[in-house]
């Protein structure tokens with residue numbers, strides 16, 4: 001996942017479906033499969049030429065009121081590739097945290113990731 005290096009904390013984005021875990025494929029709805037459906041952050045990232053621009057940093061791709069920069073630990077949009085971000089990432093820039101609150105309960109046969117896919121496809 002080379003794109004991980006193009007965003008701050010790209011290799012340590014929290015997995016909202018798995019407390020303490022990380023979400024490797026940040027632009028996708030499946031944490032590990034880069035070919036899975038892309039999320040809103042991925043679309044904005046692509047529009048920025050797969051680079052971390054000030055505009056992308058200031059944007060709130062998943063509309064959860066936190067900018068992508070805030071969620072990824074670059075609240076002042078100063079990060080450049082290869083350097084240490086100002087803070088640790090605390091949120092996933094492509095998954096609206098409130099959506100997760102509404103899907104906390106799922107049966108053992110359903111995964112959180114699948115629930116996310118269903119939510120998004122109904123949007």
Ligand SMILES: [Ca+2]
Nearest residue numbers: 060062064066
């Ligand atoms: Ca956000």
